[in-house]
Amino acid sequence: MADWGKIGSRGNVEDRRSSAPAVVGGISVTGILLYLLVSYLTDGQVSVPLDTFQPAPQEQTQNLQEFEGSDEYEVFAATVLGSNNDLWEATFNKGIIVDEKGNEYGGYIPPKLVLFRTATDSSCGVATSQVGPHYCTLDSTIYLDETFFDELTQRYGATGGDVAEAYVMSHEVAHHVQNLMGITDAVSSEIQSNPRVANDLAMKLELQADCFAGLWANSIKDLNILSPNEIAEAMDAAAAVGDDRIQEKVTGRINPETWTHGSSEARVASFTKGYETGDIESCDTFSY
Ligand SMILES: [Zn+2]
Numbered sequence: 505m506a507d508w509g510k511i512g513s514r515g516n517v518e519d520r521r522s523s524a525p526a527v528v529g530g531i532s533v534t535g536i537l538l539y540l541l542v543s544y545l546t547d548g549q550v551s552v553p554l555d556t557f558q559p560a561p562q563e564q565t566q567n568l569q570e571f572e573g574s575d576e577y578e579v580f581a582a583t584v585l586g587s588n589n590d591l592w593e594a595t596f597n598k599g600i601i602v603d604e605k606g607n608e609y610g611g612y613i614p615p616k617l618v619l620f621r622t623a624t625d626s627s628c629g630v631a632t633s634q635v636g637p638h639y640c641t642l643d644s645t646i647y648l649d650e651t652f653f654d655e656l657t658q659r660y661g662a663t664g665g666d667v668a669e670a671y672v673m674s675h676e677v678a679h680h681v682q683n684l685m686g687i688t689d690a691v692s693s694e695i696q697s698n699p700r701v702a703n704d705l706a707m708k709l710e711l712q713a714d715c716f717a718g719l720w721a722n723s724i725k726d727l728n729i730l731s732p733n734e735i736a737e738a739m740d741a742a743a744a745v746g747d748d749r750i751q752e753k754v755t756g757r758i759n760p761e762t763w764t765h766g767s768s769e770a771r772v773a774s775f776t777k778g779y780e781t782g783d784i785e786s787c788d789t790f791s792y
Pocket of ligand 1: 713
């Protein structure tokens, strides 16, 4: 367990775990996944680490447990979000974020993180556990059901642990940063004018988010929160959500042409690049 107590910042977390789940009746899980994938490819409105993920056929269970007040998990999520906000606020304040027209991005606006169970409403449609953690650009919010992490360890064989979870959260914050920087919009319009590059650009967006997550791990390095083993835990989680691993588990075959997130190796390499350099320039996945 990493020593999160050394981080004083807290992000904006809304805990909806005690609320009744949004009604998902009438929409199959596949329908929701398709909706997400389609809106991702067309409007760039959503991006999820596992949007190629095929859920196991199972009944939509209304797994509602009583939940009261803020618990350790909410504090943990707020802390990871807070440390990400510190990094991005400092980065934006340095004024080194410049778009292709030479505009500098000065103001960082922190995202919101919603914790939920089973399903909840989002501006991008109904967020469900099966879809996995994702970021919705329409409400600048990250949606997270912590039971996803059981899936990560049980189904995808990741070691798991708090640092693996922090990596996933930081990857989602990275999508928010890409949105603020105008990268998401630029990628969407390029995809709209040339749909054939959709997978390639989606993959670059995802690998950049992994690199940004690496920048986050670098930003808390000096606090000695993460041990080398724990950095390995984050890398292991990045490998577990590689397209090749997921595809092999789900279909038994590997078809790189359909990838949207990158191979396990590429995802680990991107995270490592951000972690080792601590330099946002090294995360320009669109130039290579
Ligand atoms: Zn992603």
